[in-house]
Amino acid sequence: MAIYVLLSKLTPEGAQTLHSDPARTGEVNTEIREASGCKVLQQFATLGEYDFVSIVEAPDNKAIAHMSIDLAARGTVSITTLPAISIGELMEGLQDGHDLA
Numbered sequence: 001m002a003i004y005v006l007l008s009k010l011t012p013e014g015a016q017t018l019h020s021d022p023a024r025t026g027e028v029n030t031e032i033r034e035a036s037g038c039k040v041l042q043q044f045a046t047l048g049e050y051d052f053v054s055i056v057e058a059p060d061n062k063a064i065a066h067m068s069i070d071l072a073a074r075g076t077v078s079i080t081t082l083p084a085i086s087i088g089e090l091m092e093g094l095q096d097g098h099d100l101a
Helices: 014-018 024-036 062-074 088-094
Strands: 001-012 040-044 050-056 078-082
Touching: 001 014, 001 062, 014 078, 024 040, 024 062, 050 062, 062 078
Parallel strands: none
Antiparallel strands: 001 050, 001 078, 040 050
């Protein structure tokens, strides 16, 4: 399973929904798991440019792209999706001599 970082920004409608139903975040996480096979591992509310940072595990790029589009299509949130690797995986790649040049 691959790891992704999702940076989410609520739309005015999304903020209104969350304000009136705070449990909605957990419900959406369940919907994500059931619909796409992606699993929210951690989620943080943030101040600044983004409202939430979520760490998501997904089977592949196709699954996370589908999930991101499904969420954005609701009109309650805009999402930036970033693939991520662990520091351990990065160190392995550096030690194996993989060079980008």
